[in-house]
Amino acid sequence: MRTQNQSTVGFYKEQGFAYVQADDVDGDPDDTFVDPGDPYGRTCAERHNQIYSLEDAQNIDDHPNGTLNWMPMPRGYKPETQPGGVPTDVPRTPDRSSPQVSGFDPSQWAGPTVKTGKGVNPVVAENANAHIRQTVMSMKGDTGEYVAKLYEANAKSVPQILNSRSRLFNRRDPATGKPMKAGGFYNNNTDIIRVATGNTEHAMTHEIGHQITSRSHLAKILGEKKAKQFAREIDDAYFDAIERRRINPNSSVVSDYGMKSVREYIAEGFHFAVQNPEKLAKVDPGLSKVMHKYLVGKKRVLIDDVPGFDAAAYTERLRQGARTPNVQVGGRVVSDDVARRNPIGIGG
């Protein structure tokens, strides 16, 4: 329909696309209707997979209940008939790597540029980028897309890696208030995530968990109503876990750290729903259920599933180039925000 069609086309124009491809798989071959706005006089079925300039596409009217969609062509695309075009090697598929277009595929997303602080081997940005992509790929479609869009639009919201010796990581224990050294933290006033060197594996997904479940983001991701439901269901799961522990101090929980506050319970729940979903389902089925209902997809995505990231090659490059002894990949956490001092069940 024209209004919807025009707003989609208008959006692509704003995003710098010049050509779109018609996607109308359900175009009925017996349907002979030709929209007067189609400069090539095509029927719906003939139009499927054809490429139009945005100007032409804008004038085409799908009929009521029509199934016509426009997919943007890559930004550099030039049609074959246009002088100076690049006809042969440009794939006629929409750019699914951009979170700004419909049909976004997180596995094709290059991920954000991660900033590294003073005294940090810049190579660690690659590992951080891979963990961000792994987390986004693990999330439910819309939720992951939200995070990708957030990072594309706001460089400030992209997690940063700072030297673990930075005083910024001197935090307070969420339960006791005693000083502790954190592996990462999220500031919900500035939307800034900072992860300490050597803590990407344990802290990155945890801190993204804080970010997306912060009040303003969660309401945008789920809508106000579902965000409230999420909070209620989390409270129930948390108090269940407290009660189980009260009755039996050895009963399994997401992690000791996750039992320090409901906020940490959520971040730990998100972390394990992404990084070790089978174990989370065992140690806290209630928490697992809430995480998968609202935020985390069913299919587990491993760091090795992130296209273009080779953990072994990365570790080797880091080892050769590292002058920062505190950088530790895949190592054990000694003391940080998500450290589990006496791990129960999962972690380690």
Ligand SMILES: [Zn+2]
């Ligand atoms: Zn935390």
